[in-house]
Amino acid sequence: MxxxxxxxxxxxxxxxxxxxxxxxxxxxxxxxxxxxxxxxxxxxxxxxxxxxxxxxxxxxxxxxxxxxxxxxxxxxxxxxxxxxxxxxxxxxxxxxxxxxxxxxxxxxxxxxxxxxxxxxxxxxxxxxxxxxxxxxxxxxxxxxxxxxxxxxxxxxxxSDQQRNVLHVTAVMVNNFTNHLFAVAQQICKEQQVPFEILHPLIQETTEKIKHTSPKAAQTGPAIRGDQQTIERHLNFLNAYPNYQKIYKMLSQSIQDLHKNL
Ligand SMILES: NC(=O)c1ccc[n+]([C@@H]2O[C@H](COP(=O)([O-])OP(=O)(O)OC[C@H]3O[C@@H](n4cnc5c(N)ncnc54)[C@H](OP(=O)(O)O)[C@@H]3O)[C@@H](O)[C@H]2O)c1
The missing domain is CATH 3.40.50.720 (NAD(P)-binding Rossmann-like Domain)
Incomplete structure (x- = not known):
């Protein structure tokens, strides 16, 4: 029963x-x-x-x-x-x-x-x-x-220990990425650009890592070392000081991960 x-x-x-x-x-x-x-x-x-x-x-x-x-x-x-x-x-x-x-x-x-x-x-x-x-x-x-x-x-x-690892990493892959979606949506709204244009990119980002490791799937100015592009983005983000900090920190983290692994 x-x-x-x-x-x-x-x-x-x-x-x-x-x-x-x-x-x-x-x-x-x-x-x-x-x-x-x-x-x-x-x-x-x-x-x-x-x-x-x-x-x-x-x-x-x-x-x-x-x-x-x-x-x-x-x-x-x-x-x-x-x-x-x-x-x-x-x-x-x-x-x-x-x-x-x-x-x-x-x-x-x-x-x-x-x-x-x-x-x-x-x-x-x-x-x-x-x-x-x-x-x-x-x-x-x-x-x-x-x-x-x-x-x-x-x-x-x-086990408790394994669940702790899963939870910390779940916060990273879900809560933090979702926060970045929310930040992106806010910026798009304020700049009068339709956020929906980014939907296929969001979709492809999560689809791609089912077949390729996230590290190998990394693209963008930080991994390419395109410093002038990074500077242009940081200038734009002067209007959003908190998001500028996140951008700098994540760009640095991308570069560090690829240096260390
Ligand atoms: N949401 C998720 O994605 C998710 C996924 C997996 C696991 N969890 C876990 O599942 C649990 C619930 O998460 P949730 O997302 O369902 O949270 P939630 O939607 O915020 O609901 C939590 C409930 O807890 C009650 N509550 C808060 N403090 C309480 C207290 N001191 N005593 C008794 N009831 C209290 C609230 O009741 P009142 O309405 O009475 O205030 C509310 O209904 C958490 O442990 C969370 O870590 C969440």
Whole structure:
């Protein structure tokens, strides 16, 4: 029989996991969010109960998935420690938070970390995302692995240390590149140039590294050593001093990487 699952947190990750697990046939037992309307909106979609006080989270589910802000996990673990009486499994979805955050609160705990960028408004393709799993014991790890495998094909057994590496690098490849897209969009908007003209370049950049290493795929003035072009760009960026700093730092980093490797 499928385990029943309670979801703690109705943000980006909580939202998508709730819908996917429900769609896969799991019973979502409760949805918790500190803001009741948020919990209710999500719970309604999967015909379950919503709650907004931790004391209302009951002991009837088999697995509790904590999908809240990283900084809130330790305190949530403390508040949920009553679940240990029934040996429940408690797992969090954070890439950056060690599994040891649950030490001393539960006997059966683990990690249920989907390595993808989630936004409520954007559908997620679970077929393509990797799931990183860990567990405090063999049985817990096996249960969480089975749960992940039932919603996506790429499930990895990943230690705290490995997850930390993945999270730092995920911030680089997603958060930082996305920030650069946002910066580029702002500059284009202010200079009245359509940002959409850059879309095919963004697409090709990510496509190319599936076949060529990013280092080999590097192009641009920094790797060519086109100093006059760099100077022209820096002059243009005088109007954007913060972005000028980023440009200088990244150009230097490109040159250093190619010198050192
Ligand atoms: N988004 C991603 O791309 C992504 C991908 C993989 C893993 N993760 C991880 O998944 C977790 C959730 O991320 P998210 O993107 O879903 O975040 P989010 O959309 O910002 O949602 C976080 C939720 O945490 C709740 N929250 C914040 N502080 C809390 C506290 N002290 N106690 C209880 N609830 C609290 C908020 O609830 P209220 O509405 O009640 O304020 C909010 O619903 C994080 O650990 C994150 O690292 C995120």
């Amino acid at each position: 499928y385990p029943s699952i309670s979801i703690i947190g109705a943000g980006n990750v909580g939202h998508h996991l709730t819908l996917k697990l429900h769609q896969q046939g799991y019973n979502i037992h409760q949805v918790f969010s500190r803001k009741l309307p948020k919990a209710q909106a999500l719970a309604k979609q999967v015909n379950t109960e919503a709650c907004n006080h931790v004391e209302e989270i009951n002991r009837e589910a088999d697995i509790y998935i904590v999908a809240i802000k990283d900084d809130g996990i330790a305190s949530m673990a403390e508040q949920l420690s009553f679940l240990n009486q029934d040996h429940k499994i408690v797992a969090h979805t954070s890439g950056a938070t060690p599994m040891t955050v649950f030490d001393g609160h539960f006997e059966n705990f683990g990690i249920f970390y989907p390595l993808q960028t989630f936004s409520i408004q954007k559908e997620v393709n679970f077929e393509q995302l990797p799931f990183c799993i860990d567990g405090s014991n063999t049985q817990t790890k096996a249960t969480l692995t089975q749960l992940a495998q039932s919603i996506c094909p790429n499930v990895y057994d990943i």
